[in-house]
Amino acid sequence: MRLFGVLFRLAWRNLWRNHRRTTIMLCAIAVGVWAMIFMTALTRGMVDQMIIEGIRTLPGHVQIHNPKFLDDPSISNPVSISAQQSFDDPEIVAWSSRVKVPAVISSERESRGITLLGIDPVAERHISFIKYDEVDGRFLVDSDDKGIVIGAKLANILETEIGKRVVIMSQDPDNDIADRGFRVVGLYTASTGAVEEAYAFVGRATVQKMLRIGNQTTEVVFVGDDYRDVEALYEVILDAVDDSVSVQRWYETNTYLGSMLNVMDGFVVVWIIVIFLALSFGLVNTLMMAVFERVREIGLMLALGMKPGSILGQILIESMLLLLIGLVAGNMLAWATVMSLQGGIDVSVVAEGLEMFGAASVLYPKLNVDDMILASKVVLVLGFLASLSPAWRASRYKPVEALAKVG
Amino acid sequence: MSAVRCVDLCKTYRQGDQDIKALDHVNLEITSGDFVCLSAPSGGGKTTLLNAIGGLDTPDSGEVYVAGQRIDNLSKSDLADLRLRKIGFVFQAYNLIPVLTARENIEFVMQVQGVPASERREKSLAILHEVGLETLEDRRPAKMSGGQQQRVAVARAIVSRPELVLADEPTANLDSKTAGELMELFTALNERHNSTFIIATHDQHIMTYAKRLIRMLDGRIVEDIDQRAA
Ligand SMILES: Nc1ncnc2c1ncn2[C@@H]1O[C@H](COP(=O)(O)OP(=O)(O)OP(=O)(O)O)[C@@H](O)[C@H]1O
Numbered sequence: 001m002r003l004f005g006v007l008f009r010l011a012w013r014n015l016w017r018n019h020r021r022t023t024i025m026l027c028a029i030a031v032g033v034w035a036m037i038f039m040t041a042l043t044r045g046m047v048d049q050m051i052i053e054g055i056r057t058l059p060g061h062v063q064i065h066n067p068k069f070l071d072d073p074s075i076s077n078p079v080s081i082s083a084q085q086s087f088d089d090p091e092i093v094a095w096s097s098r099v100k101v102p103a104v105i106s107s108e109r110e111s112r113g114i115t116l117l118g119i120d121p122v123a124e125r126h127i128s129f130i131k132y133d134e135v136d137g138r139f140l141v142d143s144d145d146k147g148i149v150i151g152a153k154l155a156n157i158l159e160t161e162i163g164k165r166v167v168i169m170s171q172d173p174d175n176d177i178a179d180r181g182f183r184v185v186g187l188y189t190a191s192t193g194a195v196e197e198a199y200a201f202v203g204r205a206t207v208q209k210m211l212r213i214g215n216q217t218t219e220v221v222f223v224g225d226d227y228r229d230v231e232a233l234y235e236v237i238l239d240a241v242d243d244s245v246s247v248q249r250w251y252e253t254n255t256y257l258g259s260m261l262n263v264m265d266g267f268v269v270v271w272i273i274v275i276f277l278a279l280s281f282g283l284v285n286t287l288m289m290a291v292f293e294r295v296r297e298i299g300l301m302l303a304l305g306m307k308p309g310s311i312l313g314q315i316l317i318e319s320m321l322l323l324l325i326g327l328v329a330g331n332m333l334a335w336a337t338v339m340s341l342q343g344g345i346d347v348s349v350v351a352e353g354l355e356m357f358g359a360a361s362v363l364y365p366k367l368n369v370d371d372m373i374l375a376s377k378v379v380l381v382l383g384f385l386a387s388l389s390p391a392w393r394a395s396r397y398k399p400v401e402a403l404a405k406v407g
Numbered sequence: 408m409s410a411v412r413c414v415d416l417c418k419t420y421r422q423g424d425q426d427i428k429a430l431d432h433v434n435l436e437i438t439s440g441d442f443v444c445l446s447a448p449s450g451g452g453k454t455t456l457l458n459a460i461g462g463l464d465t466p467d468s469g470e471v472y473v474a475g476q477r478i479d480n481l482s483k484s485d486l487a488d489l490r491l492r493k494i495g496f497v498f499q500a501y502n503l504i505p506v507l508t509a510r511e512n513i514e515f516v517m518q519v520q521g522v523p524a525s526e527r528r529e530k531s532l533a534i535l536h537e538v539g540l541e542t543l544e545d546r547r548p549a550k551m552s553g554g555q556q557q558r559v560a561v562a563r564a565i566v567s568r569p570e571l572v573l574a575d576e577p578t579a580n581l582d583s584k585t586a587g588e589l590m591e592l593f594t595a596l597n598e599r600h601n602s603t604f605i606i607a608t609h610d611q612h613i614m615t616y617a618k619r620l621i622r623m624l625d626g627r628i629v630e631d632i633d634q635r636a637a
């Protein structure tokens with residue numbers, strides 16, 4: 001397009017004609033884009049942590065259950081794969097067989113309902129969210145360990161401490177009470193108190209004995225490389241087992257976590273559009289003013305034989321330039337902000353509220369290139385559409401009338 | 408050959424409940440290379456006639472020919488092309504695009520026409536020289552005097568050698584000395600480039616520069632004088 005050169009020059013110079021107005025508008029766009037991306041990065045970071053921790057505490061990336069366990073998560077529905085079976089594939093980073101049952105834990109003073117996890121601490125080392133070395137006291141040593149590791153918060157509630165005994169009560173497959181005393185050997189801390197309250201860890205063999213279930217477990221969990229990409233792992237597991245068991249990806253096991261991801265994507269789009277709408281009023285207003293101020297010269301250009309389409313193009317180029325500069329500034333600002341917050345943001349002041357949702361008290365904003373691209377696309381595409389009306393208006397000026405404004 | 412021919416042009420404006428005949432059966436023929444002054448008191452119909460000839464506006468009835476081509480029935484887009492390629496315009500004020508320098512303003516029309524950059528540069532520098540503004544090449548209109556601005560406008564109007572140059576009260580905002588100098592420039596360009604000039608004015612002094620003087624009143628041509636004979 002041979003006219004592009006002259007239109008671009010006119011657009012560029014007109015953009016800087018009213019420095020103040022352009023600068024203000026640029027700041028608004030930059031701040032808007034920053035808000036789009038930074039807030040998205042914050043929420044992404046939060047959701048990411050929630051999911052990673054959710055997966056670590058509960059499902060693993062892929063799980064195997066007895067199909068009936070999903071409706072009735074009790075020991076009556078064990079998984080038919082013995083703890084002795086082994087899995088071997090490059091997709092599998094770690095795997096473990098667990099007994100997971102609801103139970104009641106009691107100290108001399110208090111009782112609480114918890115989820116009891118009978119684990120093999122050796123196999124679980126790379127699956128568990130608990131860093132064994134950081135446990136107050138010690139973590140379980142092996143499957144036959146007779147101790148129990150509970151969350152620090154639960155210990156508080158139960159008014160118990162390392163070295164004291166607690167009683168665990170649950171049901172065996174015949175629905176008879178099965179109970180056993182455990183000595184508290186370790187207290188773990190998690191990023192949220194809710195987790196600390198909910199899970200207690202004991203040796204798998206020990207709990208199997210207590211529940212009188214021999215070698216049975218209730219679930220086998222697998223961890224792969226990245227929770228966002230579990231399909232390959234899922235296929236491997238599917239191939240490795242028969243159809244007497246049900247294989248699930250983490251987002252199927254924990255639909256709450258799974259839907260978080262989708263909700264998140266929807267939220268990002270809505271958030272970006274809402275900010276853009278606020279911006280678009282400023283944008284359209286700025287362009288309208290610019291177009292109105294230039295009635296005469298637009299009339300002149302039309303009189304000299306420039307086509308209305310070129311006037312339209314000129315205003316659109318001007319608007320796109322404005323948006324592009326604002327976008328670059330906003331993206332850089334957001335990037336710089338996120339980079340400077342790599343150490344995480346301490347939100348413990350408000351964390352009590354957030355913990356309800358399973359969020360941690362230190363937030364790590366997570367810059368997502370896709371989100372930056374999405375925000376930029378939305379701004380450019382919607383900005384283009386919003387500019388159409390002022391640009392169209394300018395191109396409809398009648399040269400005779402526009403020139404007559406000279407008086 | 409005639410540069411402009413108008414046949415029975417009429418244009419009526421409604422103002423309130425009054426019909427104003429801005430053009431009332433105007434018949435006119437202007438030969439190529441002529442230098443015409445169109446004179447009328449304010450409201451006499453000068454602008455309306457120039458706009459009809461320049462393809463900026465269409466008459467209610469009658470025919471307009473420019474360089475032999477009938478233009479009153481052309482589409483908007485064809486009219487824009489006609490203005491771009493065949494006619495040079497000088498208006499009373501606001502002739503220049505504020506964000507462009509003198510030379511860029513002069514090159515503007517050529518640029519829209521699609522003239523290559525090197526040729527544009529060559530022509531614009533030559534014409535800047537011709538109108539005596541070579542030192543103002545890179546200046547923007549806001550930093551030029553009214554007379555200088557009008558000279559740049561004249562340079563732009565003539566630079567691509569149009570058939571016809573239309574100037575609507577080009578001197579109205581100038582003092583009489585500067586106005587005289589601008590008219591000298593018009594005269595010189597008319598002689599050198601042989602373009603046809605039509606200049607609307609109600610200034611007696613300006614009219615003396617014309618080879619042919621056409622007087623209008625209330626949308627009619629009331630007098631048509633060949634001043635060369637005089
Ligand atoms: N757009 C319009 N609407 C209504 N009336 C108009 C319009 N344009 C011109 N007229 C009227 O038509 C008549 C001729 O106007 P025109 O502008 O052609 O005169 P002019 O000779 O150029 O006057 P001036 O010296 O003031 O520029 C005037 O009475 C004017 O009021």
Ligand SMILES: [Mg+2]
Pocket residue numbers: 453454455575
């Ligand atoms: Mg007039």
